[in-house]
Amino acid sequence: MAIVLGPNRYGKAETRLVRVVRDGGVHHVKDVNVSTSLSGAMSEAHLTGDNAAVLPTDTQKNTAYALAREHGVGQIEDFALLLARHFTGHDTIHHARVAVEEYGWNRIGDTGHSFARDGGEVRTCVAHHDRDGRASVVSGLTGLVVMNTTGSEFHGFLTDPYTTLEPATDRILATAVDARWRHAGTSADFAASFALVRGCLLEAFAGTHSLSLQQTLYAMGERVLAACPDICEIRLTLPNRHHFPVDLAPFGLDNENEIFYAADRPYGLIEGTVLRDDAPGAGFAWE
Amino acid sequence: MAIVLGPNRYGKAETRLVRVVRDGGVHHVKDVNVSTSLSGAMSEAHLTGDNAAVLPTDTQKNTAYALAREHGVGQIEDFALLLARHFTGHDTIHHARVAVEEYGWNRIGDTGHSFARDGGEVRTCVAHHDRDGRASVVSGLTGLVVMNTTGSEFHGFLTDPYTTLEPATDRILATAVDARWRHAGTSADFAASFALVRGCLLEAFAGTHSLSLQQTLYAMGERVLAACPDICEIRLTLPNRHHFPVDLAPFGLDNENEIFYAADRPYGLIEGTVLRDDAPGAGFAWE
Amino acid sequence: MAIVLGPNRYGKAETRLVRVVRDGGVHHVKDVNVSTSLSGAMSEAHLTGDNAAVLPTDTQKNTAYALAREHGVGQIEDFALLLARHFTGHDTIHHARVAVEEYGWNRIGDTGHSFARDGGEVRTCVAHHDRDGRASVVSGLTGLVVMNTTGSEFHGFLTDPYTTLEPATDRILATAVDARWRHAGTSADFAASFALVRGCLLEAFAGTHSLSLQQTLYAMGERVLAACPDICEIRLTLPNRHHFPVDLAPFGLDNENEIFYAADRPYGLIEGTVLRDDAPGAGFAWE
Amino acid sequence: MAIVLGPNRYGKAETRLVRVVRDGGVHHVKDVNVSTSLSGAMSEAHLTGDNAAVLPTDTQKNTAYALAREHGVGQIEDFALLLARHFTGHDTIHHARVAVEEYGWNRIGDTGHSFARDGGEVRTCVAHHDRDGRASVVSGLTGLVVMNTTGSEFHGFLTDPYTTLEPATDRILATAVDARWRHAGTSADFAASFALVRGCLLEAFAGTHSLSLQQTLYAMGERVLAACPDICEIRLTLPNRHHFPVDLAPFGLDNENEIFYAADRPYGLIEGTVLRDDAPGAGFAWE
Structure with a gap:
């Protein structure tokens, strides 16, 4: 040894x-x-x-x-x-x-x-x-904070003795998008590509009726890959920035998804990869 | 005692x-x-x-x-x-x-x-x-980062044995605007007022050929007061986000204000108040 | 005008x-x-x-x-x-x-x-x-995070229709001490003075059975002034870093002040000054 | 596809x-x-x-x-x-x-x-x-900021047309240690192990006459592995927190490594792994 x-x-x-x-x-x-x-x-x-x-x-x-x-x-x-x-x-x-x-x-x-x-x-x-001439490029964006004030549900989940969460049929979905995508080559039109990816991410976030943040994540990644032939893989990290409806009943007030508390910690954290099934090996691209 | x-x-x-x-x-x-x-x-x-x-x-x-x-x-x-x-x-x-x-x-x-x-x-x-019904309102904005890539000079300053700064006739001027302005009353149209102030700050920053950040600060404050009768005083805190031209001469390259190093610390910090000479007393407004 | x-x-x-x-x-x-x-x-x-x-x-x-x-x-x-x-x-x-x-x-x-x-x-x-030779010195410390795991109560407070807080007879009290103290003169032994003040702050925080963070704040300030003749005024800013007992009843578990959630925001913020009644005027000391 | x-x-x-x-x-x-x-x-x-x-x-x-x-x-x-x-x-x-x-x-x-x-x-x-019962444990510490005010050199390095750095035979070496170490098993005495590793890191940092931060990094890792049979691999990330001697010659003052400017950015960043050559495969331990 x-x-x-x-x-x-x-x-x-x-x-x-x-x-x-x-x-x-x-x-x-x-x-x-x-x-x-x-x-x-x-x-x-x-x-x-x-x-x-x-x-x-x-x-x-x-x-x-x-x-x-x-x-x-x-x-x-x-x-x-x-x-x-x-x-x-x-x-x-x-x-x-x-x-x-x-x-x-x-x-x-x-x-x-x-x-x-x-x-x-x-x-x-x-x-x-x-030094052998191998190269890779991963592009990305971070800090893109987005929110849907409706069109998000979360129910039908696994429960166990530690579950207290109520199913939700209408909730706020907010996240700070951290996305990185791998190009198949190294000579793309990176300006056009970036604009296209960013647009896809926003469109898919806004346009997906979400049953879970995982579903939204996949929709975002899929949209990017469908639109950008040059991109073979995308990795998304999406914190779930919880917005909890405030219980106003003690004050004789209802709260029909109007007043929310925006929480800091803890937060959900959803991480996932979407890729082409024929994507070339990543090699050192993600290191 | x-x-x-x-x-x-x-x-x-x-x-x-x-x-x-x-x-x-x-x-x-x-x-x-x-x-x-x-x-x-x-x-x-x-x-x-x-x-x-x-x-x-x-x-x-x-x-x-x-x-x-x-x-x-x-x-x-x-x-x-x-x-x-x-x-x-x-x-x-x-x-x-x-x-x-x-x-x-x-x-x-x-x-x-x-x-x-x-x-x-x-x-x-x-x-x-x-409880006596006295009230005050100070509005503001923070984190508005702006930059002029020319139109800024700094020379003719006081020198002493510790001075090494060279006079500049063309420099980058960048700052993160922190502005707070005091309303004479408490019933303004705050939406309109905010939009107007923000516009004045940007216009004065962009439109002032600056011989010092102090001059720019005053111009920003004056523009706001001239445009907004309801506002009697404005306080500005402007960090000087230094951008230093990089010395490329050791590499046989010139650098005509093209390549800059954006420094973190230390930074200049310019603080000033602009007000009307007949402004009512501030009372507790700034506390 | x-x-x-x-x-x-x-x-x-x-x-x-x-x-x-x-x-x-x-x-x-x-x-x-x-x-x-x-x-x-x-x-x-x-x-x-x-x-x-x-x-x-x-x-x-x-x-x-x-x-x-x-x-x-x-x-x-x-x-x-x-x-x-x-x-x-x-x-x-x-x-x-x-x-x-x-x-x-x-x-x-x-x-x-x-x-x-x-x-x-x-x-x-x-x-x-x-330039007239007037001078002042304020010393301080910040970021001193302290906690008592018992010996803190909070009850008997004012209630109104928006009050839901339950009285507490045993709670965690935690804060990040931000203290600044004004010296009567400018020629103290600042090393000795600092050590003495820091010791007083810790002793008073630890040693006070607290009925409110305000009471603890006052005790900390009073202890400093009683021990340090050179110091005429102290200002304390004490965020109340809430530690909430977690409700474990849904899981069939009790929680006798054992498991806490340390919250970020919002937080209580207690600010206060303790001074000698014959303290000389502060002048520009706090500016 | x-x-x-x-x-x-x-x-x-x-x-x-x-x-x-x-x-x-x-x-x-x-x-x-x-x-x-x-x-x-x-x-x-x-x-x-x-x-x-x-x-x-x-x-x-x-x-x-x-x-x-x-x-x-x-x-x-x-x-x-x-x-x-x-x-x-x-x-x-x-x-x-x-x-x-x-x-x-x-x-x-x-x-x-x-x-x-x-x-x-x-x-x-x-x-x-x-679910197959495989398990791994990586322990670590972060934010341990250390400094040697002498005993550090850096010279004999590769030069090219973009090199302006002067060789140094006596410099400050400061870093914020971020260390993570992999245990061979999952049942160590983690308290004892942590104390031992931390001591080794400090001893090796202080005790190594350093010709480069890389050398110090390796010495720190080696010391840990030599002392802790349970640990099979350690990864260190060491930012080089540059302290530059201030040029006081314009003011007629010398500066024999007495007055330094502590810089923020950019900073050197040295990352390295030290491991046993018979370390078992890491599997998912570092994910």
């Missing part, structure tokens, strides 16, 4: 990068958060502190800024792939993982250079590239 | 209340966070633990829910005033402060009952009411 | 500063967060963008670092006073407010240079100094 | 449970946060909204409270296993994952029932149990 080094990676997390492109007086903003992780010939660094194979995380940060200047920042998936491919050009770096978050800005006024941040929703991606 | 009880108040903070109004198949959502604080004949409670004068914070929570059912929740200022007035109907409660935050929702799809949360911005208010 | 500039201040918030002092192989760490705010001849900056009177917030940050090197960082109150006094040496700066937070570290191992962060509690202070 | 349901699970997250045990006047507190996730015969729930196989998350919450009352809450690993085993007793539940966080409390005063929260560190575990 011996103690050995297992899987490992190192990188610079959360390099905040804003790029401004000037089209005459009309400016365009790209606001991203870049996290890079490299792995490769790292045994000596761990075992003896010999850093000859280690590309400093400070250099990784510099590289994000420099490549943004040299190549621009288009779709975050393309920028993540560019960075990942770049890093694997080093002999000692066998694999690179690059995650990018993007924050949206909307124009305000007519100055051409004034913007307001677009809420709490964040666009995400994770790209991998290894 | 004696040790005595000074100013005090007690209440229920952050009662999360969602109200759904059904107009046939078209639903309307009001999503608020209510915090009530009462003060009055509280000496015995503090000194001897005699709670005869204390309205439990649990009752305050119940009251928020019940009054929402009985009277609806219109503009948050009106609901805050309603609650504050209600509480001062108790003999032992001499003063009530009610703060309400409101979270916005936008419709999605065409179901009439489906919504998505509107970002990070929050509408706020604080209303006071005392 | 005219629109005018009211009270204002500007500064650098959250300058993170760590100082290491080497006593041979034994190191000492001071980990602080410094926020400076200046006010004075700021009309032109706001009205015309003329910054001649403005000491850049970047310079304020530099000053915090330089003065830490020149004078060390002893008790945070002394360092805050040093900085505030320094800034008011500028003609255009009439008043300075300096807030400092301190994070504790405990030694680990016997290396003399190894430390672990001491939890969630933070020591705080706010010092003011103006 | 068809669209199909992939891996999925559902549960109740963050059930906050506090248990008080009374040993005469001496009370003992257990403060935990329980998250349960179940999977099994969930196709119908996703595809048709038939919930016959679904144990409501509300029931899962009730079960956590009820089993705490029936069996007590000892070591969190044992409680997690108890819950996981319980849930798999249902025919439709094939697998259960239970995560528990524990928050520490220290006694204050001599009342026997008074406590103060122990800082930011959290003890964690994740237990799995399936």
Whole structure:
């Protein structure tokens, strides 16, 4: 028996990068958060502190800024792939993982250079590239908070001695969508794809008469896959943001699904994958 | 010399209340966070633990829910005033402060009952009411993040031996607007007033060629007061969310205000009040 | 009627500063967060963008670092006073407010240079100094979370039609202490004073059989003032972190104050001041 | 090609449970946060909204409270296993994952029932149990923030055209330890094991003269495995909390590693696994 080094990676997390492109007086903003992780010939660094194979995380940060200047920042998936491919050009770096978050800005006024941040929703991606040229792209979004004030039921569930929940035939269904979808390739039109997926998620959430959040989850995933041939798998994490009707009977008041208490914790948490039955293997895509 | 009880108040903070109004198949959502604080004949409670004068914070929570059912929740200022007035109907409660935050929702799809949360911005208010009928209303917003990618300079400042900052003739100006404005009375059209103030803040931020964030702050406040006769004072807290151009010269690259590092801490913090010189006394409005 | 500039201040918030002092192989760490705010001849900056009177917030940050090197960082109150006094040496700066937070570290191992962060509690202070030599110091702590699992009651309270709370004769009392205390002067032994106050707060919280959180609050404040002649006023903010016994009767189980649900929101919020009846005026101390 | 349901699970997250045990006047507190996730015969729930196989998350919450009352809450690993085993007793539940966080409390005063929260560190575990009786336990801790003020170097690293970092022969090394370790079995003395691991992590962090954070990470993992025969694998996530010496030369001051700026973002992030070469397969332990 011996103690050995297992899987490992190192990188610079959360390099905040804003790029401004000037089209005459009309400016365009790209606001991203870049996290890079490299792995490769790292045994000596761990075992003896010999850093000859280690590309400093400070250099990784510099590289994000420099490549943004040299190549621009288009779709975050393309920028993540560019960075990942770049890093694997080093002999000692066998694999690179690059995650990018993007924050949206909307124009305000007519100055051409004034913007307001677009809420709490964040666009995400994770790209991998290894020295053998294998690559993967997962796109996503997080923080998209949605609610149906009717059209949601929950009954007919399994009961046991610890069950006190009453069946519901009309309840609020609210969640904060965290979705990540895997592309079959690495060269999609990621802007179009993102817009399409986001639209499908909203449509399916709104349009599904829900008998459970699981059913809504599946409908959302199915809608995305049906509409986007390039996407082979989608993973959804949906917290059930409970809204409980307040019991107003002690005050002589009825409450026909009008007044709700929005609870924090605990919360339901529904996680699920929807995929094509002929989806290619995911490899390292989800790591 | 004696040790005595000074100013005090007690209440229920952050009662999360969602109200759904059904107009046939078209639903309307009001999503608020209510915090009530009462003060009055509280000496015995503090000194001897005699709670005869204390309205439990649990009752305050119940009251928020019940009054929402009985009277609806219109503009948050009106609901805050309603609650504050209600509480001062108790003999032992001499003063009530009610703060309400409101979270916005936008419709999605065409179901009439489906919504998505509107970002990070929050509408706020604080209303006071005392047993002598005095009342005040402060409205506000927080979390409105804005940016000008040009049109901002900073130079000609005071220097001393600890100054290393270079003058800037073209910089990014970004901030998260936290604004609160005091109404002269308590019966404004708060919906119209809020929309007008928000518009003024955005217009003045975007439209001001800024020589300092202080100048922008004043311009924002002045614009609001000029447009809103009902408002007599506005207080703005503007963090300077620094965006520093990255030095790419070591990599043989120029950087003409294209690639920025968005910093977290430290940050500038500019706070200021703009008011009418004939504004009535604020009394307890800002407490 | 005219629109005018009211009270204002500007500064650098959250300058993170760590100082290491080497006593041979034994190191000492001071980990602080410094926020400076200046006010004075700021009309032109706001009205015309003329910054001649403005000491850049970047310079304020530099000053915090330089003065830490020149004078060390002893008790945070002394360092805050040093900085505030320094800034008011500028003609255009009439008043300075300096807030400092301190994070504790405990030694680990016997290396003399190894430390672990001491939890969630933070020591705080706010010092003011103006150009006329007036000064004030408020010390404090925040994030001290405490709980009594018995010795707390709450009954005999005011009831109205919205009251459903049952009287409690034995409940958990838990809170996160946020305390700030005003010193009569500016030259106390702040280390000794802090230790004494913290001890009093804990003793009074633990030792008070509580009939309400208000009573506990007063007991905590009174204990501090009785023990610390230098302190003339203390302000306490005590959220009531509710722990509700879970109803296990549906499962055929009793629950004699054994199993609790620790709730997040809403929460009670008790705020109060305890002071000496001959306390000197607070002036700007609490601003 | 068809669209199909992939891996999925559902549960109740963050059930906050506090248990008080009374040993005469001496009370003992257990403060935990329980998250349960179940999977099994969930196709119908996703595809048709038939919930016959679904144990409501509300029931899962009730079960956590009820089993705490029936069996007590000892070591969190044992409680997690108890819950996981319980849930798999249902025919439709094939697998259960239970995560528990524990928050520490220290006694204050001599009342026997008074406590103060122990800082930011959290003890964690994740237990799995399936209907075939397979089980796994991963223990952990998070939020343990440590710092060496010397004894850390970083040089001899790979350089490329984007490298500007200067080699360091004496720097601060600070991190927030996030460690999770896998037990070979499910019946360890988890209290003793936790104390031993925590001690090893601190000793190895303090006692390692570090040439890179990777080297420190490996030393920490190796120390744990060498000391704990029951543990077969440990995973460490170590953010590099950069402390940069401030350049005081512009002010005519030297800075011999005395005054540091503690940075927020970006930060290095070092992740690694240390394991025995004969460790049994992890199965679902890390899921």
